[in-house]
Amino acid sequence: MTNDQTQQDGLKQGVAKQIDNVKEKYFVLQVQYRKDPDAFARLYDLYIEKIFRFVLFKVSRQEDAEDISADVFLKAWKYIKESEKKVSNFKAFIYQIARNCVIDFYRDRNRTFEKANEDQELVENIRRGREYRRDDQ
Numbered sequence: 214m215t216n217d218q219t220q221q222d223g224l225k226q227g228v229a230k231q232i233d234n235v236k237e238k239y240f241v242l243q244v245q246y247r248k249d250p251d252a253f254a255r256l257y258d259l260y261i262e263k264i265f266r267f268v269l270f271k272v273s274r275q276e277d278a279e280d281i282s283a284d285v286f287l288k289a290w291k292y293i294k295e296s297e298k299k300v301s302n303f304k305a306f307i308y309q310i311a312r313n314c315v316i317d318f319y320r321d322r323n324r325t326f327e328k329a330n331e332d333q334e335l336v337e338n339i340r341r342g343r344e345y346r347r348d349d350q
Contacts, residue, residue, distance in 0.1 A: 237259060244293055265278055
């Protein structure tokens, strides 16, 4: 490959990236001001793989990452639809929601483990109580 071809390829990639940025800004404006679900679907298409990879890196299980990623976009759409506040940076907005959903995932998981441990302790205490009563008789 010649130096001219390399420069042309770099220029094409730069122009393609600028076009993607303009499209993204257009979709964000359509979503914010018109609450356009089709524009939100386009933003979903632009970000779902990135958000999924981000979440998967944090939680490690594909099934959990899929569920959390879906929840991220549901929460984003709900916020945009119901809030009067405008999102100035969609990328930062969607990643913040993803981060918060991962934190919620681990909080819920810890609560589940704590509840299971409490249940196990209760079962063990009941068994000990029965054994104690048997020894008493």
